[in-house]
Amino acid sequence: MKDLEIEIKVQIENDKNLLTFLEEKADFQYEKKQIDEYFSPEHNDYLAKRPVSEWLRLRDAEGEHSITYKHFHYDSNGLPTHADEHETGIGEIKDAKKILHALDFRSAAIVDKVRKVWMYEDFEIALDSVKGLGEFVEIEYKGDGEGKTVDGILQEMIKFLKDINCGEIKRDYRGYPFQLLFPDEGLQEVI
DSSP states (O other), X not given: XXXXXXXXXXXXXXXXXXXXXXXXXXXXEEEEEEEEEEEEEGGGOGGGSSSOOEEEEEEEETTEEEEEEEEEEEOTTSOEEEEEEEEEEESOHHHHHHHHHHTTEEEEEEEEEXXXXXXXXXXXXXXXXXXXXXXXXXXXXXXXXXXXXHHHHHHHHHHHHHHTTOOSEEEEOSOHHHHHHOTTSOOEEEO
């Protein structure tokens, strides 16, 4: 499932059970401060459409820089299921910003977070502490996807959290930049 991102972002009632599980059974990968700056082109304002279906992001993860383009896909209820994701490392972030500005992209939002990441089987599990928003869990599928559907993978992620007994689980469908920009346009559901 190259160039395809399948993930869920949730807030959970009982993060102690998840943290205990991760410390005992998962492989810790890293902890990093990440500054993500999201851009929108003047000629095709990503924020003017609902739901927002595109983002262009520059990330500074403690000196490691990348650029990412995401195009989201939605189900018949208008909820995001997955995204086409194209990402690559870059040299100097300031030079990438100059290029984007020259192409009439403007900065739309900055997400400042500390991310702790573990791997468990085919899941990358991130605990995010996001400035101005709070604590979140993000689970991203990293397997090859052979014989699996997007919906099936999403259900596996939810079952994983329920099996650990995380209490109430609130799935957020907006993403961090959207939450910061439009806090009253939220879409969460208890799963």
